[in-house]
Amino acid sequence: MRGHKIDTLALDNYQRAARVVLANHLVTRTYPDRIALPLxxxxxxxxxxxxxxxxGYRLEVTETTARVFPVLDHLDAGRPARTLGERVFDRRRYAYLALALAALGRAGDQITLSELADHVAAYTGRVEGLELSTDRAADRDAFVDAxxxxxxRGAITLADGDAGGWASDPEAGEALYDIDRPVVFALFRPxxxxxxxxxxxxxxxxxAAASSVSPHPTTAAEIARRVRRALVERPVVYTDDLAPExxxxxAQERIVTDVELFTGLRAERRAEGVALIDTSGRLSDIRFPGTGTLAQVALLLAGEIADRVLDIDNPxxxxxxxxxxxxxxxxxxDDAIPESTVFAPLTELRSLDSLDSLGKEHLPDPDGLTGHAVGGVATYPLVDTTWVRETVQALADRYGATFAAQWQADISGxxxxxxALLQRLRLVRVVDAGLLVLPALARYRGAVVTVRTKRAAELFVTAADTYGPDTSGTEGN
Structure with a gap:
């Protein structure tokens, strides 16, 4: 490992580069920022x-891009594409994104937004169940998000005009983009x-592909790489989630130490598994604890769940x-793979319309949060859906005035x-009857809440004043 040979004074700089490249598999001159590519x-x-x-990853670096080709051991729906406003992409936006990339690959050095929309609209005509009509505001908004x-990411750069103006009125608005061809070609490299x-x-x-069909001999080195990949790709690696080998x-000290040295993160080891703690914020895609209503309510709910698990009077x-x-x-x-057309009609993969519809996830930690083995199968505390909803409602009744307006009116949402946030952090696993409580959730028990309010005598609010629950906890990855 080359990290062992790097001078101590330069090691921090190297580790920052490692975190950037692991967090952003594509780095360009402007994405995620202007210092990432030179680093x-x-x-x-x-x-x-x-x-x-x-x-086992491959890295390609050019003058304008750095591209990591990762190795996938399992499918993960927890890292969706998001809009500039942090909304998760839906099926239509994913489709427009893929078709826009195809159009840009055949374009010259510049293209207008309306031209690009025309190309994508023409492509959608070949796809059953998909359409881009510039007469519909919803289609224009989805296309502009793509x-x-x-x-x-720097694939295209605005040279003139305004995409928002085109989305509002395509007859009056327009935008001109410069195309960065190396970035376009680096983006889609399956x-x-x-x-x-x-x-x-x-x-x-x-x-991984062969495991469900027949046993596949794997070397010790590849097993070690799989474990290291899990450490940098998952918020928590539970022993029970790993294959027997x-x-x-x-549990080997060297495996975890190598990842610590490469990333500069600190490993937190427990009997149930290992988590890398990212205090830098440069590797995690979710900062927790964090600011905002969702993160703060999630921390409060985690504390309530921990208290409920530890209640010996009501096991x-x-x-x-x-x-x-x-x-x-x-x-x-696989059900969406076409048999007779270019693409099969797109189908919903997941619905978040209700708590019960969330995908099912993982588990076990100290003080009652540890999984127990019964007949060789680990079991975990289960909190039912009704209790979760009632607890969130109670938190809303107590702190609702500090919530963002959209959540004050939608407690169920x-x-x-x-x-969903707690599940992405691998702190709970959703099952039909409620939530299985995973061990790592115990590190967030005992959160302290302080609500700061404006003094009655104040006429104006200073920058230091806040109106949300000030939740404290331990920074996780």
Whole structure:
């Protein structure tokens, strides 16, 4: 590992480059910021060797881009594309994004927004169940969101005009974009030719794709890489979620130490698993605890759940829960693979309309939050859906005046999004009857809440005044 040979004074700089490249598989001159690409280019040789040795990843660095080609061991729906306003992409936006990339790949050095929309609209005519009509405001908004995603990553740069003006009135508004062709070509680089795949599992590692069909011999080095990949890709790695041959590897000091040295993060080890704690904020896609209504209510709910689990007078039932291997998601994606057309009609993969509709996830920690083995199968505390909804409503009754306006009027939606956040952090796993409580949630028990309010004598609010619950806790990844 090249990190062992880097001077102590330069190691922090190298680790920052490693965190950036792991968090952003595509780095350009402007994305995620203007200092990221020069930083990665400075350490390109060392990063390339260490990424290959530790994780099996391939790194390509050019003058204008740095592209990581990761190895996928499982499907993960927890990192969706998002709009500039942080809304999750829906099916239509994903489709427009893919078709816009195809159009840009055939374009010259510049293109207007209306031209790009015309190309995408023409492509949608070949796709059953998809359409882009510039006469519909919803279609224009979705298309502009896809264009904004490309703009943020530097694939196209606004040269003149305003996309928002075009979205409001395509007859009066227009925008002109410069096309950065190396970024466009770097964005879509699948590991295999998609038209040759018969299953989405073909995008996974050969070992993962073959595991459901027949045993596949794996070397000790590849097992170690799988464990390291899990450490940097998951908020928490629970021992029970790993394959039998991977569990002893997670307990090896060197495996975790190598990842700590490469990333500069600190590993928190427990009997149930390992979590890398990112206090830098440069590797995590979710900062928790954090600001905003969702993060603060999630922390409050985590504390309430921990108290409920530890209530010896009202013990919770326990239930086993198999880890989510992504098989259900793979089956849904495979159902959308076309047989007679270019693309099959797009289908909903997941609904967040209700708490019960959330996907099912993981578990076990100290003080009653540890999983218990019954007949060789781990079981975990189960809090029912009704209790979760009532608790979120109680939190809203107590702190609702400090919530963002959209959540004050939608407590049910708030409960759904808060649980989704806790599940993405692998603190709970959603099952039919409620939530299985995972061990890492215990580190957020005992959150202290202070509500700061404006003094009656004040006429104006100073910048230091806040109107939300000031929740304190330990920074996680």
């Amino acid at each position: 990665i280019r400075r350490w390109a040789t060392e990063l390339r060797e260490d990424l290959a040795e530790l994780f 264009v904004g995603w490309l703009t943020r 590991p295999r030719a998609l038209q040759h795949l018969h299953s989405v599992r073909g995008l996974l590692t050969e070992e 991977e569990r002893p590897v997670l 919770l039932p326990r239930r086993s829960g198999a880890p989510d291997t992504g098989e259900a998601l793979a089956e849904q994606l 708030l409960a759904t999004e808060v649980v």
